[in-house]
Amino acid sequence: MWNEKKQNQTPPVDHGQVSLIIFILGLGTLLPWNFFMTASQYFNERLMVSPHNVTSNSTSGSTTKNYNYDSWMALLSQLPLLLFTLLNSFLYQWVRERIRVAFSMIAIFLLFSLTACLVRVEMLPDTFFNVTMATIWFINSFSAVLQGSLFGVVGLFPPRYSTLFMSGQGLAGIFAAIAMLCSILSNAEKSSAALGYFITPCVATLGTLFCYLLLPHLDFARFYLNRSQSVEVGTKQELLSSTDKKLLDKEKEAEESQERSSVLAVFKKIWLMALCVTCVFAITLSVFPVITVRVQTVYKENTAWNKVFTCVCCFIVFNVMDLVGRSAPSIGQWPSKDSRLFPVAVFSRLIFIPLLMLCNVKDSKVVIFSHDVAFVVIMSLFSFSNGYLASLCMSYAPQFVRFKDCETAGTLMTFFLVLGLAVGASFSFLLGILV
Template identity: 40%
Template sequence: MTAANAPQDRYNAVWIIFFILGLGTLLPWNFFMTATMYFTQRLKDPQTNGEHNQTANGTVVIEGDNRNVLESKFNNVMTLCAMVPLLIFTCLNSFIHQRIPQKLRISGSLSVIFVVFLITAVLVKVEMEPLPFFAFTMIKIICINSFGAILQGSLFGLAGMLPASYTTPIMSGQGLAGTFAAFSMICALASGSALQDSAFGYFITACVVILLAIVSYLALPKMEFFQYYSESSGSRSSADEENKMDLLKPDNRHLRVLQGEWNESGMKYNRIYVQLKSDMCSLFSVQPGKDSIWLPVLVIARLVFVPLFMLCNVQPRHYLPVVFAHDAWYIIFMILFSFSNGYLASLCMCFGPKKVSQHEAETAGAIMAFFLSLGLAVGAALSFSFRAMI
């Protein structure tokens, strides 16, 4: 069986499933971070909560900063409890993925995260002392990010066995997760909902999305398109592997194959339909290509955003001048920064597994997921130094 005879992804079902799995990977954690104000509010000391002074004319004056140690350290400890397990378990996943079945890693991780968020939703209605609540919240953060790291690495490894374009729906789903969480927070603030009610809504929504991701993943093995590529990853001959990898080469014949024009079987799709179903990676996969020097050059060129953001109107500042005073500059830089991040990261995650042999594609995807997490951790650590330079 050749690549030209591969079954079609009917109704883009496999693409949609990977999109849902990408959404289910990050949406729960994004909702958890969105509810930060709810967590810090639960950490207030009962005796100091609402403490105020009253002047002679009856005016109420609230004390300056009544935050206790748990409140003030919550964000720092949360970041530590999130990033360290994320790095450790993403690294471990690149080694254990050959020893632990894929189904157990993905469905098991989703199930654990679902239970954690279900407990979190229940605890919204349960009163707890600040210290036990703080400790239990950090344990939940460690669990979410540990199993989330295994889930994310396993998904990228799984997508590495399919055509390059099936890595992008994972990243697209993750991108939508951040957007949806931010939009939900705006709606909650606009409606004037109480912090507990908003948080409960976040956590219940996360549970629904995780359940949808579990159901979608269980339906994935039944797809003929997925069966073909998952079975071929271990049984296809080297010649067939090379034919599949050559789909990304920038020559006219394979470009037509990429766009859906199959000369061998006589099947041809309308160009408009292909563009609607295609994602950014498949549309631009030959500009730059997987072997092009332009991809690493463009990635390195994104370092220019560091000084650009530092020269925006960030206050307070002590050393650097403000070059871009108007907020419009910051918005423009952020749009370019976000677009280039999504585009170049998608290309890297798409092309990476295709640079190795077919049977090593899953391992390559898992390792790339580790370095993606490592980059986020290093960036978060360096942000303190850059802030001090301003």
């Protein structure tokens, strides 16, 4: 058992518990976005007017109405994420982090539960659409507060834990993609499949909350969470990576002031990383999924493959390679945070926009990369670079500030991450018209 004095001198060893919890916390933050995005087919089918739910004064049982679910879902997901992430950048100064995180997780659990219950409730399309859009707005509002708060917490740990957190976020996409594939291949009745689909994030959210409450009770986590009270540490060289040692040395020299810097002062130190993470996600969301879901297989005569092509080659390939990219910085980090090549690598991802638009997109007039293999290769590089560069941005940013400002830096980086998502989602409307 580590006594208080020894705890202040030598970091305890993480035997994997904290790493696993950080990974699970990352997974929990992106469940809302991924599960609503991949359930597009379910929501669009519920919103189709059928003879059963047409009002008595309707003139035709075949009346249909285009609710444009996907566009509204993207808009009403990114707006609250942007607004509440910005609010959280200041909220952390007045509301304790534990209250923000626990309250947000409970709210997300209740909203997922409501969505699961509505699977069995027959509703008019207009009513169902309004309830669903309200749910999406509120669940992403709480998700923004949760994500910003947890990024701030993770920023208190060594840089490799930011990479683990980002990897967990990547796994959320894989969960949703596999759930969608199971739904497509399942022989179960549609409402039963949908109910199981939405129960999954309910259980996962409860598990995430349990992991968060367990975190402060682990010696390794408690050491870093309490560093703001005691920063005098003696480091055992064999317990820390070279990156961690540099970080701790920097912290020893920087702890002259016991007060946190202002948000503006922190931003001035991390503005380049903030710009880079915004660019990474703006490029990604401008074509994924609005363009990528429209890419078709050249083997249309193969009914089974044609049925799962989009799920496998778009969602699963993207999320798997994104997770690989998010995990890669734990093996090696290049370019370094001070290298001029880093922003060059970020902005070079613009090349993926025309590359994906030139794939076998439905109704496209110009197709150069028609084969399925070409699309998979481009998607793999596209998603890997997204995860890798985003993970580097989030782990580099806290290294530019004092230890006491790491939470502020993490929260600000989350805001710019969401800003990139919002910019990309907005730009996707234009690209969708151009293809």
